[in-house]
Amino acid sequence: MQITSVGHAGFHIQTKAGSILCDPWVNPAYFASWIPFPDNTELDWAELGQCDYLYVSHLHRDHFDEKNLRENISKDATVLLPDYPVPDLKRELEALGFTKFVETVDSQKHRVSGPKGDLDVMIIALRAPADGPIGDSGLIVSDGETTCFNMNDARPIDLDIVAEEFGHVDIHLLQYSGAIWYPMVYDIPRKSKANFAKQKRQRGMDRARSYIEQVGATWVVPSAGPPMFLDDDLFSLNDFNTGSESDQASIFPDQAEFLEQMKSHGTDDGEKHRGLMMVSGSAVTLQGSELVELSHPYPPEQVFGENKQAYLEQMKEKFAPIIAAEKATWAPADGEPLLPQLKATFEPIMKESDLISDGIGYPVGLVVGEETFVLDFPNRTVRMREDGDGKYRYGFRIAPELVRTVLRDNEPDWVNTIFLSTRFTTWRIGGYNEFLYTFFKCLTEERVHYADGWFAEAHDDSASICKDGWEMQRRCPHLKADLEKFGIIEGDKLTCNLHGWQWDLASGRCLTSKGHEIRAERVEG
Secondary structure, eight states: OEEEEEETTEEEEEETTEEEEEOOOOSOBTTTTBBOSSOOTTSOHHHHTOOSEEEOOOSOTTTOOHHHHHHHSOTTSEEEEOOOSSTHHHHHHHHTTOOEEEEOOTTOOEEEEETTEEEEEEEEEEOSTTTTTTOEEEEEEEOSSOEEEEEETOOOSOOHHHHHHHOSOSEEEEEOSOOSOTTTTBOSOHHHHHHHHHHHHHHHHHHHHHHHHHHOOSEEEEESOOOBOOSTTTGGGSOOSSOOHHHHTOSOOOHHHHHHHHHHTTSOOSSSSEEOOOOTTOEEEEETTEEEEEEOSSOGGGSSGGGHHHHHHHHHHHHHHHHHHHHTTSOOSOOSOHHHHHHHHHHHHHHHOHHHHHHHOSEEEEEETTEEEEEETTTTEEEEOOTTOOOOSEEEEEOHHHHHHHHHTTOSOSIIIIIHHTOEEEEESSSBOHHHHHHHTOOSHHHHHHHHHHHHSOOOOOOEEEETTEEEESBOTTTOOBHHHHEEEETTEEEETTTTEEEETTTTEESSBSSOOOOEEEOOO
16 A cells, blocks of 8 residues: 655555545635645646545545645546535535545445455544534545555544454554634733643644554554645744744644654654654555555655744745735625625524524624624524623624625635634633534534534433542543543543543533533542
């Protein structure tokens, strides 16, 4: 098996039974904020597109590149489709001209037969509303000799099924870096923002190392992040590898730092879980767990360490006209009144989603230019700010051209467009509100009905574990991760490393968001 990095979470997996192209992202995403790091525009995308199978893990635009899929990827490719309850991914691919699909069943091994031979594949599909835009997934593929687990940026809660179905994993491809807007866009003191960023930066790497230990692969490739931020307004978000305080306050560590973390924490001891550096165009050939060859298009150190800032400056110059062209496609800042458009977009969803609207539970401010709109979730209406409203517990400040663009395009997911762009600011009083961000990614009737039903569904929390002097429910109240594997206890505080949510065990109170209480009791002995 030969695995070639094609940038970010993208890989080309060549087997005797055919080739699989995974998450082929090359064009700037999220209002031209994110660009693959290192640069992958020099790869032969027309050649890469002549693949036998296509796997797109989910609809985030750093995985689903509509332009690249339309222009370069063969429509004769068979799509390995995750088992999502809302069929948006399949619809998007069909609209681009793909017609051949293997519709997998979540966490079941499938024998895929083609003219070149057979492959065993399994796709672990994550279905919670918080998982990507209504779904995220990871792919396991075996050609009978080598097994590859391409987890990209999925966060599976139970990995025992991988060993049960495939035995030993030879190579594991996974995310380790941040991919979110928190805390950079929050209106909080600079020092607090830096401290929150450092914590999030480390939690992401801790979580990745936990996955590495659970999967137990021979080889590990850090992937799926970070992107390059090359617009003038966002350039400071990059980690320049200078070792400065500002770098440590970035949630975007790169591959070189994570590989060092693997060594310093004993995850890479030279005998197991050995880390591999791969840049866009790097290729590794494996026979079983034996590494036959690893090649790079250039020495990787050219883009890391002391050379990274110069490389990013060079990329900034290269992509400036591309970013400018993207900005030219945005809607003008001025136009028809926004209130009727916002009412038409949000009010039907509010009225279709009682559980989510009640979960948000308060009015939310939306500042667009000089106007302030109120998403009044208790009353299921959108209105202008009124005298006496006071300060909203949650609010967003977004440029008019971005709001008008997503309204013009009937965008069903503001999270996957505006929020991931980091081209906005926000504030909140109190904890994170998961229902609010779920609302913004479910702006269609089909999506919001699914999300409302998911939250309404009762989950079993009867199973218990004993850990560090506490007896508590085994499954995390947030997204049901196994706390035996992902739970970290420090004193009375529990952190679930899957998403970084925290609880006060003495009271059971969630410290991250309202609701989501945990059952816990201190035990003697």
